[in-house]
Amino acid sequence: MSTSSASTARQRDRSPLLVAGAVAIAVPGLVLHVVGLSLSHPVDALLYGVAIVGAAFLLSWAAEAAQVDISAGLAIALLALVAVLPEYAVDFVFTIQGGEAYAQYGPTCLPPGSMEQSPCGLALANMTGANRILVGVGWALVVLLAAIRLRRGGADAGQDGGAGTSHEPGKPTKVTLLRTDSVPLVFLLIATVYSMTLPLRESITLVDTVVLVGIFVLYSIRVAKAPAEDPDLIGPSAWIGGMDARKRRTGYIGLFVVAAAIIVLCAEPFADSLVQTGTELGISQFFLVQWLAPLASEAPELLVAGLYAWRLKTTDALATLVSSKVNQWSLLVGTLPIVFALSSSSFHGLPVDVVQREELLITAAQSLFAVALLVTLSITVYGALSLLGLFLAQFVLAATLPAPLQSLELLILSGVYVVAALVLFFRQRQALAALFRDGLRTPYAELTEAK
Secondary structure (H helix, E strand, O other): OOOHHHHHHHHHHHHHHHHHHHHHOOHHHHHHHHHHOOOOOHHHHHHHHHHHHHHHHHHHHHHHHHHHOOEEEEEEEEOOOOOOHHHHHHHHHHHHHHHHHHHHHOOOOOOOOOOOHHHHHHHHHHHHHHHHHHHHHHHHHHHHHHHHHHHHHHHHHHOOOOOEEEEEOOOOOOOEEHHHHHHHHHHHHHHHHHHHHHOOOEEEHHHHHHHHHHHHHHHHHHHHHOOOOOOOOOOOHHHHHHHHHHHHHHHHHHHHHHHHHHHHHHHHHHHHHHHHHHHHHHHHHHHHHHHHHHHHHHHHHHHHHHHHOOOOOHHHHHHHHHHHHHHHHHHHHHHHHHHHHHOOOOOOOOOOOHHHHHHHHHHHHHEEEEEEEOOEEEEEHHHHHHHEEEEEEEHHHHHHHHHHHHHHHHHHHHHHHHHHHHHOOOOOOHHHHHHHHHOOOOOOOHHHHOO
16 A cells, blocks of 8 residues: 555544534533533533534534535635534624613613623624634634745645645745635625625624625526535545445435534524623623634634645635635625524614624725735735734724723724735736636636636
8 A cells, every 4th residue: 555545544544533422522512401500601602612613623524525426616705604514603692682681771782780791793893703703813824824834845745735825936935816715705895895784783683684685696606607526525524435435425415414413503692602702701702702702613614724724735724714704704794684683573784893894904904905916817925925914903992092082993903904005906907807717707617717
């Protein structure tokens, strides 16, 4: 047996253990919920959060294995959608709580005189935090890990650097997407431009649902036309994907069902424990919900993307994260008003206060800048550092500036994102026109031939 074959065999031998491990780390949280125990709110939040992480890994492996049976473009869209289902579940919990509070207390979602964080604001906080982590950390992570891998691998990695990665002496490492990736990018740009209007509203309504969900539906129809390809799977997804058709489909459907059950059972107690932890420890509930909760739901996706980047499969890694951003910025945002309407028995729409307008603005502005960096279907290590640096600047400035200036900080950073994006779009206006043409009109057969 060759070294490569032996390595693959060992990897597949470990795959059942990895699947079992993902299920095992979810068991304490499941037991806690089913038995009705509560150790302490911080411990509860940790156990439920770890359970969601385990479920997210199961979802990711199942979605990757399903690529064997569906078209390449639809597979990436499905993988991106499934990978963020934990984020949907947690955000829906906060939205339901906000809707119930709205039905009881009105637009403030709080009893008169209360100084607590509005449950309606927490729903948007979770969504904006997840979106900014995905781009500011995830997109940057792919490029930076590939650059580190090339530097360490030296000549062994090759000048080409693997699929989608190139490095020339004296020039920064660059990750390049395929022309087929114009499709998710252009739909992300359309959703982002529309979302730039959300900070001007007092609520996100069912009208926004029609527009944003419509964008996602059109995107799904477009990517469904992509031709089928043989996926390059690793780990448990390769183990499941290598089975015969009946066992393979039973395997990934089974993982979907188990993961969904874990998420349904653990999402609400995780959200509740997280909020109570903030109250008990004197930590801002807003901070925990915006940054800690998304880390639990986004962690597996970021880890899988990082693994692909380390293997220099950067095109696959970045394309999946771009698709995830499309569905989070269209389908996730678009479905929040539906969940809110059902839980509040009102068509008023999810309230947007002053703080959330600022958070929506900087999230939309970051998305605009990120698309501008990729308008040529490539991003350098400098572009990745700018995404990560501006993301980290939010925390540094928030920690050092007095509270009255923190709103000004968000507005300034939003302005930096938007101005930088407009400059890049103007300089790359021909590439922008090509992006719209390829993303919306060029047949997939022609896009695929240009690989």
